Amino acid sequence: ELKMIFQFEHMSLDKGPNLTYQRPKLADLKVVFERWQTGLNGKAWNALYWDNHDRPRAVSKYGDDSTPFYLEKSAKMLA
Known part of the structure; x- marks a missing residue:
């Protein structure tokens, strides 16, 4: 009997039309994890x-890693 689940729904939040990349929304991530x-x-x-x-x-997908300052802020936000 299995008691552990690995779900992958949140991994596809960055898929746009015709398999293009779209920046995922943090609100959508929260909905998936909550569900x-x-x-x-x-x-x-x-x-x-x-x-x-x-x-x-x-941190690159949901945050901003363009500068060390924003990288640190984004990493702390996601922690």
Whole structure:
């Protein structure tokens, strides 16, 4: 019996029309995480992760890594 879930819904929030990139919205990310966390509450362990070696880092995807200042602020926001 499996008790751990890896969901990938949040990984596709950056897909635009015709598989183009669109900057994901933080509000959409919150909706996805909230739905999975509450939906699995008491039923399974939802393994949370931000990214992997095949995808951009979360700070680049959801934040601003254009300068060291904004990189630090974005990383702290996501922590």
